[in-house]
Amino acid sequence: MSVVTLAQALNRSLEHALAEMDDVVVMGEDVGRTGGVFRITDGLADKFGPDRVIDTPVAESGIAGVGFGMAVGGLRPVLEMQFMGFSYPAFDQIINHVARIRHRSRHRFTAPLVIRIPYGGGIGAAEHHSESAEAIYCHTPGLKVVVPSRPGDAAGLLRSAIEDPDPVVFLEPIRLYRSVKEDVPDTSFTTPIGAASVEREGSDLTIIAWGAMMKEAREAAAALVEQGVDTEVLDVRSLVPLDVESLVASVQKTGRAIVVHEAPRTVGFGAEIVAQIQQRCLYHLQAPVERVTGWDTIFPLKRSEHVYLPSVERILAAANTVLSA
Amino acid sequence: MLQILTPSGDLVAEAPLDLDMTTRLYRALVFARAYDRKSTALQKQGRLATYAPFEGQEAAQVGSAAALNPDDWLVGTYRDAAAMWMQGYPLDLLFAGRTGDERGGSPPEPINVMPPSITVGGHMVHAVGLAWAERLQGSDRVAITYFGDGATSEGDFHEAMNFAGVFDVGCVFFCQNNGWAISMPRESQTASETIAQKAIAYGMPGIQVDGNDLFAVFSATRDAVLRARLGEGPTLIEAMTYRLGPHTTADDPSRYRTEDESAEWRRKDPLERVRIYLSERDRWSEEWQAEIEAQASAEVEEAVAAAEALDPPGVAGVFDAMFADLPPILAEQRRMAEEAE
Numbered sequence: 001m002s003v004v005t006l007a008q009a010l011n012r013s014l015e016h017a018l019a020e021m022d023d024v025v026v027m028g029e030d031v032g033r034t035g036g037v038f039r040i041t042d043g044l045a046d047k048f049g050p051d052r053v054i055d056t057p058v059a060e061s062g063i064a065g066v067g068f069g070m071a072v073g074g075l076r077p078v079l080e081m082q083f084m085g086f087s088y089p090a091f092d093q094i095i096n097h098v099a100r101i102r103h104r105s106r107h108r109f110t111a112p113l114v115i116r117i118p119y120g121g122g123i124g125a126a127e128h129h130s131e132s133a134e135a136i137y138c139h140t141p142g143l144k145v146v147v148p149s150r151p152g153d154a155a156g157l158l159r160s161a162i163e164d165p166d167p168v169v170f171l172e173p174i175r176l177y178r179s180v181k182e183d184v185p186d187t188s189f190t191t192p193i194g195a196a197s198v199e200r201e202g203s204d205l206t207i208i209a210w211g212a213m214m215k216e217a218r219e220a221a222a223a224l225v226e227q228g229v230d231t232e233v234l235d236v237r238s239l240v241p242l243d244v245e246s247l248v249a250s251v252q253k254t255g256r257a258i259v260v261h262e263a264p265r266t267v268g269f270g271a272e273i274v275a276q277i278q279q280r281c282l283y284h285l286q287a288p289v290e291r292v293t294g295w296d297t298i299f300p301l302k303r304s305e306h307v308y309l310p311s312v313e314r315i316l317a318a319a320n321t322v323l324s325a
Numbered sequence: 326m327l328q329i330l331t332p333s334g335d336l337v338a339e340a341p342l343d344l345d346m347t348t349r350l351y352r353a354l355v356f357a358r359a360y361d362r363k364s365t366a367l368q369k370q371g372r373l374a375t376y377a378p379f380e381g382q383e384a385a386q387v388g389s390a391a392a393l394n395p396d397d398w399l400v401g402t403y404r405d406a407a408a409m410w411m412q413g414y415p416l417d418l419l420f421a422g423r424t425g426d427e428r429g430g431s432p433p434e435p436i437n438v439m440p441p442s443i444t445v446g447g448h449m450v451h452a453v454g455l456a457w458a459e460r461l462q463g464s465d466r467v468a469i470t471y472f473g474d475g476a477t478s479e480g481d482f483h484e485a486m487n488f489a490g491v492f493d494v495g496c497v498f499f500c501q502n503n504g505w506a507i508s509m510p511r512e513s514q515t516a517s518e519t520i521a522q523k524a525i526a527y528g529m530p531g532i533q534v535d536g537n538d539l540f541a542v543f544s545a546t547r548d549a550v551l552r553a554r555l556g557e558g559p560t561l562i563e564a565m566t567y568r569l570g571p572h573t574t575a576d577d578p579s580r581y582r583t584e585d586e587s588a589e590w591r592r593k594d595p596l597e598r599v600r601i602y603l604s605e606r607d608r609w610s611e612e613w614q615a616e617i618e619a620q621a622s623a624e625v626e627e628a629v630a631a632a633e634a635l636d637p638p639g640v641a642g643v644f645d646a647m648f649a650d651l652p653p654i655l656a657e658q659r660r661m662a663e664e665a666e
Contacts, residue, residue, distance in 0.1 A: 025461065051461055057491055062450055062484030069454020072439070073398070074462055092481070096444050097451065103646045105440050106431035110649070142647060165649035194652060241652030 004184050007177040009151035010040050013158040014078065016188035018048045021076065024162060027054040027067055028080030028116075037082055038118055038177055060086055064093035064115065071113040072101065076162055084119040084171075085128030091136075098167045099142030114161045115169050120212040120262050122175040122309055124302035131299060132263035134211075137169045138239050138272070145239040146193055147171040149214035152184045153237060156191025164193060173212035180215070196243040198250065202232035205319060206250045208273060209260040210236040213310060217260050220315035229323065239269055247273065248280045255286035256322045260310055265293040287325030290318040326533045326565060329540035332593045334601025341544040348608050350391055350539060351599045352617050357383040357407035358596060359621035360416070361570075364406075364423065367629065368574045373423040377404045381537070381569035384595030385501045387411055388542030389469065389564070392550050398459075398468035399438045400452040402445070404501075404568075405471045414438045416624065420632035427642060428635065437466070446472065446479025449498065453489045456496040456553065467553040469497040469546075475506025477523065478514050486561070490527035495553035497546065498561040501536060503568040504590075508581040524561035536564030537595035567593070640666060 004012065017024045026041055026048075032055035035042030045053040056063050060081055067077040081087035087094075094115065102110045121130030137145045144166060148154035154172070161168035199214075200221055209217035214235050221231040234250050236243070251257045257277060259270040270291045277289055292310045300308050329338045342350065361380050368376040379386065382404070390399065390411035399412045406419050413436040422429025422440070430440030437455075442448035452470035459466040476482055477500065489496045500520050504511050517523055524531025532549075534541040542564055549560035567590035571578050578587070603609040644651065644659040651659065 023462075054492075057484075057487055059484045059487065061481055062453075062488050065447065065450030065481060065484065066454040066457065066488050069400075069451035069456075069468075070458040070461075071454070072451065073455040073458025075458045089480075092444070092447055093450070096447055102648065104427055104430045106428055106646050107649075108431040108434070109439065144648075242654060244654065 001183045003181050004151050005178045005181050006151045006154045009155040009184050013155035017162045023076045025052050025075055026078045029058055029082050031080050060090040061093050064090035067113050068098050068111050071111040072109045076112050078114045081117045083129045084117050084131040084133055087117050095140050099140050111167045112165050113167050118172045118174045120173050120175055121299050121305055135269045138269055144168040147211040149211055149235055150180055151182050153191050155184055156189050160190040160193050175212045194238050194241040196246040197235045197237055199235050200233040202230040204230045205256040206232045206254045207258050208234045213260045213262050216312050219312045244276050251277050251281045252284040255284050258290045258318045260292045262294050264296045266296050268293055287322045290322050292318045327541045328535040328538050330538045330598050332598050334598045341540055353387045354383045354596045355617050356621040360625050363625045374425050375573045375575050377573045378570035379404050381567045382501055384539040385536040385542055385564040385566045388539040389499050389546040392543055392546035396437055397466050398455040400448050401441055401471035403441045409438050412438050416628035417631035420629050424632050446476040446481045449485035450481050452496050453485050453494050457494045465554050467495040469499055471499050474502040474511045474514055477520055486527040489559035490529050493558040496559045497549045497553055500563045501566055502563050503566050507572045521563035529559045531561040533563045536566030537593050539599055
């Protein structure tokens with residue numbers, strides 16, 4: 001075991017996969033020579049060479065489409081989109097081809113690839129660099145969508161995504177790349193896709209979040225516990241497939257829930273979670289489920305990010321509403 | 326433009342195929358036309374969904390696919406059934422797809438033909454990835470991708486050509502320039518003088534061939550495939566041909582082009598010139614023609630019957646190929662769909 005950041009955990013997981021699985025290739029813009037704009041692929045090109053770690057032209061649709069062909073042809077490509085806003089040119093490939101091939105060929109051809117996408121704001125980046133568009137991928141039949149929030153899950157979920165027989169969109173919270181650390185095994189391991197994680201057990205209230213928002217969720221829970229509110233914290237981790245069972249078990253126990261996400265509110269993935277809760281937990285609910293989310297606006301530039309991003313204070317205000325109902 | 330066999334059946338260069346092989350491919354051309362005409366007829370009877378006929382393009386498809394190894398990859402479109410069939414795609418599955426059954430997209434192993442791309446232009450990059458994957462796995466299989474003149478306007482044509490050029494991928498880009506992208510003539514699609522010349526920009530050879538000339542198409546594709554197999558990189562082939570029929574059975578070409586234009590191309594028919602060539606070498610007779618047409622018709626009928634005899638795919642068909650393992654939410658929806666049946 002060693003203490004690593006989320007970024008380092010991803011780097012090590014990729015290194016293990018490249019070393020242990022002959023069919024894995026890493027492909028994307030600047031992933032080789034510079035090790036990626038976030039250095040997630042740092043050092044891999046030197047270790048594994050240009051046939052395994054491939055610097056591509058600046059062409060997201062090409063990366064997704066060529067990677068798709070590689071996957072059908074027997075490889076397991078791990079593709080990097082440099083930022084979520086840059087993944088939009090690849091939508092046609094991802095939605096029309098990657099997500100559909102198993103279905104349209106009745107299992108004859110499959111696309112076991114991973115599309116890694118750094119996402120989310122809070123680092124004062126340029127326009128288009130702070131998107132949280134997970135709902136679009138979740139709304140595309142045929143894709144799995146996972147979002148780690150801590151180094152161990154990042155490494156384990158990435159390995160599971162690489163080994164998965166179906167395409168996985170792997171979202172990486174930019175803001176947490178270097179701000180969370182934990183002990184992670186030095187050898188490769190998997191974390192199952194499709195299972196949520198109860199990070200803290202509690203009996204009064206469930207805070208449900210994923211990815212970057214887990215930081216605010218944890219801080220809000222700590223503040224609530226200090227106030228005597230026994231708060232349960234649930235990291236969804238896997239949006240598709242969704243672990244409905246764990247969500248339901250938690251909310252049936254606590255009777256109160258808040259869903260937190262950075263993406264815009266309307267048709268955000270929180271809406272699906274709230275719908276699942278109301279359908280399966282109605283008679284256990286002590287209060288309407290609250291959502292703490294980004295607004296239905298363009299993600300603001302540096303000076304106004306705080307206006308948009310869900311904060312600990314907003315979560316605590318929502319908790320107050322839920323607890324006093 | 327490379328031409329070996331003129332519309333009147335005269336050789337202007339050495340034939341790249343012997344008489345036996347030419348006879349075999351002539352049968353394939355006759356078969357392709359029978360398949361195509363039958364499909365249009367079945368669509369009019371309401372037995373097939375919308376159909377995209379390829380009459381006029383038979384030599385482009387048959388001649389190019391004949392240059393492949395049986396296990397090479399073929400990535401084409403909804404108008405490339407003749408090429409797919411040449412590469413081993415079962416006829417009944419071609420029809421199954423057109424009856425509206427996803428099982429039509431599942432050729433048995435080891436046939437490496439992708440189900441046809443329905444969106445325009447997105448599939449060319451797949452061929453690049455497939456050929457590249459083969460090379461990285463130490464195989465010399467190549468990939469050929471078929472597309473029309475309209476698809477060269479799509480951004481993914483550029484990305485496919487660019488990736489193939491940069492990484493020297495063993496991919497053959499086979500453009501059937503049939504003059505029309507639904508209602509848009511080739512001149513309105515690109516200001517380039519030819520489509521073949523676009524290859525220069527990507528650092529690969531480009532060649533324009535008479536797409537209605539079986540020999541020219543075979544010869545150019547054979548050279549491109551060999552180049553790809555030897556690891557020398559991609560080639561763009563522009564086959565000059567013509568879609569004698571409508572874009573699809575839902576289209577009416579009289580709204581955008583003249584009868585004169587079609588009639589002129591009818592005189593350049595890809596089958597007729599091979600027929601004359603064989604006839605002049607005592608390899609063709611009216612009886613034989615009637616015999617191979619009857620055989621083609623019988624085979625097509627049998628395949629249609631097989632496709633129509635498939636049980637309806639039902640709920641299982643909608644759900645069971647979404648993932649390797651059905652996730653819980655989908656399993657629940659599957660039960661709901663079954664209850665609603």
